[in-house]
Amino acid sequence: MIMTFFITLVLSYFLGSIPWSYLFTKLFSGKDLRKVGTKNVGSTNAWKEGGPIAGILSFIGDSTKGVLAILIAYLFGISKSWWPLFSLIAIIGHSFPIWLKGKGGVGVAAAVGSFVVLFPLESAAFGIIAGTLWLTFKKGIMFIISLLWPFVILIGYLRGTIDFLGAIMTLLLVSWLFIRGWNNLKSSFMEFKEPLKDNFVKRKLWRYLALLYPGLAYPLWGPVAFRYIIVISGLIAFFLELIRRYSKTVNEFLKKLFKPVGKSEEAYKISGTSYFLMGSAIAGLFPIPYSLISIVMLTLGDSWAVLIGQRWGKHKWLEGKSIEGSLACFAIAFASGAVYMNLINMPINYLNLLIGVIVITIVEGLGKWLNDNLTMAPAAALTMWLFSKIL
Numbered sequence: 001m002i003m004t005f006f007i008t009l010v011l012s013y014f015l016g017s018i019p020w021s022y023l024f025t026k027l028f029s030g031k032d033l034r035k036v037g038t039k040n041v042g043s044t045n046a047w048k049e050g051g052p053i054a055g056i057l058s059f060i061g062d063s064t065k066g067v068l069a070i071l072i073a074y075l076f077g078i079s080k081s082w083w084p085l086f087s088l089i090a091i092i093g094h095s096f097p098i099w100l101k102g103k104g105g106v107g108v109a110a111a112v113g114s115f116v117v118l119f120p121l122e123s124a125a126f127g128i129i130a131g132t133l134w135l136t137f138k139k140g141i142m143f144i145i146s147l148l149w150p151f152v153i154l155i156g157y158l159r160g161t162i163d164f165l166g167a168i169m170t171l172l173l174v175s176w177l178f179i180r181g182w183n184n185l186k187s188s189f190m191e192f193k194e195p196l197k198d199n200f201v202k203r204k205l206w207r208y209l210a211l212l213y214p215g216l217a218y219p220l221w222g223p224v225a226f227r228y229i230i231v232i233s234g235l236i237a238f239f240l241e242l243i244r245r246y247s248k249t250v251n252e253f254l255k256k257l258f259k260p261v262g263k264s265e266e267a268y269k270i271s272g273t274s275y276f277l278m279g280s281a282i283a284g285l286f287p288i289p290y291s292l293i294s295i296v297m298l299t300l301g302d303s304w305a306v307l308i309g310q311r312w313g314k315h316k317w318l319e320g321k322s323i324e325g326s327l328a329c330f331a332i333a334f335a336s337g338a339v340y341m342n343l344i345n346m347p348i349n350y351l352n353l354l355i356g357v358i359v360i361t362i363v364e365g366l367g368k369w370l371n372d373n374l375t376m377a378p379a380a381a382l383t384m385w386l387f388s389k390i391l
Contacts, residue, residue, distance in 0.1 A: 004076050012069035012086040016093025016110060019100050020061030025050035034103050040184070041097075042105030059109050065090040066114030080162065084169035087114035088176060095180055106181035108142065111173065115149070118170065119156040124339045126152050128332065129211075132300060135307040136204045140192025142184055149174050159343075199260065204307075206261040206273065210280060210299045214292040214340065223288045230295070234281020237274040275373035283377035286385050289346040293337045293353070294381035297360050301333035302372060305364050318365050330361040348388065356384040 021041050025033045029050040037045045043062050047055025066087035073086045091107035091114075115123045126148045133144045153174070157167040178185065195201045213233075218226040244251035255262070262271065276298075283294045309325025317323050334357045341347045360380045364372045 005078065005082075008069075008073050008076055008078060008086055009089050011072055012089040013093040014098075015068050015072075016065045016090030016107075017097035017099060017104075018061070018065070019097050019104065021046040021054075021058035021105060022100060024054040024057045024061070028054040034100065038184075040105050041100065041103065042107075043109045045105075062094065062105075062107075062109035063113030065094055065107075065110040067117050070114065070117050081165040082169065084114070084118060084162075084166055084173050087111070087118070088169070088173040090114075091173065091176065106184060107177060108145065108181065111149075111177055112145075114173070115152060118166075119152050119161055121339060121343050122152045122156045122159070122161060124335075125155075125343055128300065128336050128339065132208070132303060132307075132332075135304070135311070136201055137192055137195045139195070140188045142181070143188035143192040146178065146185055146188075149177075203261045203263070204303060207276065207303060208299065210276065210295060213280065213284075214295050218288075218292055219344065226288075226292070227284050230284035230291075231281045234278045234284070237277040237281075241270050241274050272373050275371055279374040279377050283381040286378075286381040289341055289344065289348060290356075290381045290384040290388070292344070292346075293341055293348070293384070294356065294360075294377040296340045297333040297337050297357065297380055298377040300336045301329040301357075301360050302364055302376060304332040305329035318368075320368060321365050326361055326365050329364050330357055333357045333360045348384065352384050352387050355387050356380040359383045 019041055021043055022033045025031055025046045027050075031049050033039075033041050033045055033049060037049045039045075043055055043059035046058035050058075069086040069090040070083045073083050078086075087110070091110045093104075094107040094110050095104045096102040097104045130141070130144050130148055134141050137144070150171075153162075153167055153170050156162050156170075157164065162170065213226065213230050217229050221229075240250075240254065244254055251268070258271075258273075261273070266272065280295050280298065283298070284291045286294070305321075305325040305328055308328035309322040313322025313324045315323040317326065334354065337353050337357060338350070341353070357380075360376050363370055363376045363379050366372070
């Protein structure tokens with residue numbers, strides 16, 4: 001057993017030491033990745049210096065390093081608790097490859113591949129969040145990933161995806177990445193920090209807090225507490241809007257309080273956030289898990305429609321709405337709904353989920369007439385609940 005363990009460690013190192021980024025950049029551009037760009041032998045630098053194809057192939061090659069190390073450990077019958085250690089050794093091989101005289105990269109791509117195998121559902125959930133934050137900030141992806149990794153480990157441990165020893169081994173892996181990539185991390189943080197001055201980014205971050213209802217309130221305190229919290233939030237929003245409609249003093253106070261995340265045109269009318277909270281409260285009255293799934297799909301689907309539509313939307317199909325944005329809404333609503341329902345161990349029929357996603361997408365597209373903030377979640381929850389009686 002000790003010999004098998006040692007052989008697996010050695011194989012993990014040599015698998016990790018294969019310099020795919022260096023090789024593909026050399027192949028497509030003739031450049032030595034150690035001497036150009038950031039001088040980091042990784043897939044990001046390979047993309048910048050060798051082109052998109054070199055970057056994609058490098059990422060694929062690097063991301064499989066930890067995966068293959070885990071596969072070897074599995075084939076040798078080594079306990080899952082030790083799998084993160086072999087991933088770490090593969091990453092160390094990536095960082096200090098014997099073939100390049102120890103001049104390698106950080107190993108982020110290798111770590112991403114390892115996490116997908118070690119924590120499939122948790123990685124999918126936080127991958128969606130990372131993608132959402134990247135679309136929002138448009139930069140700082142390394143810092144975003146570093147923020148989320150500890151939560152993936154914690155939730156994986158709490159869900160029983162990995163045991164205590166495995167969690168400790170994975171924390172060692174992440175610690176290595178922090179140490180090895182500290183300079184890159186600081187640079188990424190500066191990129192991440194810059195967009196925080198933008199009112200649009202602040203509004204989006206404020207909206208993403210709604211994920212705490214299904215992501216924190218329900219898992220920690222259960223369905224009754226979740227329903228109370230979401231309904232009370234909606235009622236508070238309703239009464240505040242009612243009061244500020246008739247009280248100039250209250251309205252001025254709330255304008256100043258929410259100025260960093262508010263829109264100027266909402267100063268004298270019901271805000272999008274209030275509609276969002278009231279719509280979520282209505283959706284929260286429907287049975288679990290339809291209420292939970294609909295709030296997740298509303299939060300992410302509405303945001304992706306805007307983020308993708310503004311950035312890449314070229315083909316209009318409804319007033320102010322783009323086909324690209326609506327397709328993004330559909331895709332992320334389905335992906336997030338599927339991941340979330342399996343994460344909380346309450347899967348519903350996938351056809352039922354698909355119907356809810358179609359409703360979310362249509363209502364978002366008709367937002368100028370139906371007020372998507374108010375109607376998306378209740379419409380999806382109602383539809384999924386009704387079809388659950390049939391399917």
